[in-house]
Amino acid sequence: MQMFKDKRHVSAETQRLYAVFELLHTLADFVAAFSFLIGSILFLWKETEAAAIWLFIVGSVFFCLKPTLKLIREVKLASIGDTEDLAERYEP
Numbered sequence: 001m002q003m004f005k006d007k008r009h010v011s012a013e014t015q016r017l018y019a020v021f022e023l024l025h026t027l028a029d030f031v032a033a034f035s036f037l038i039g040s041i042l043f044l045w046k047e048t049e050a051a052a053i054w055l056f057i058v059g060s061v062f063f064c065l066k067p068t069l070k071l072i073r074e075v076k077l078a079s080i081g082d083t084e085d086l087a088e089r090y091e092p
Contacts, residue, residue: 013080021073028062028069035059 039055042048 011080014077017073017076017080021069025066025069028065032059032062032066035062 035055036059039052039059042052042055
């Protein structure tokens with residue numbers, strides 16, 4: 001079952017909202033990926049282990065941010081007036 005219905009083309013406002021959140025989602029992907037990549041490289045040397053650990057923490061935060069952004073987007077869409085089928089989305 002699809003949790004969120006695609007409402008990106010309902011109006012100009014929803015299109016803009018989707019575009020902003022897709023950009024934020026992609027940015028979170030890049031920050032997380034590069035944090036893990038650089039952190040992995042820094043683990044090669046004992047003196048940079050602390051920085052590596054911090055980069056892994058930063059990457060993890062950004063991976064957690066991705067579903068949070070999706071939830072915020074859906075709540076914003078619901079607040080715009082996209083509520084008529086909100087309850088149907090969560091029926092088992």
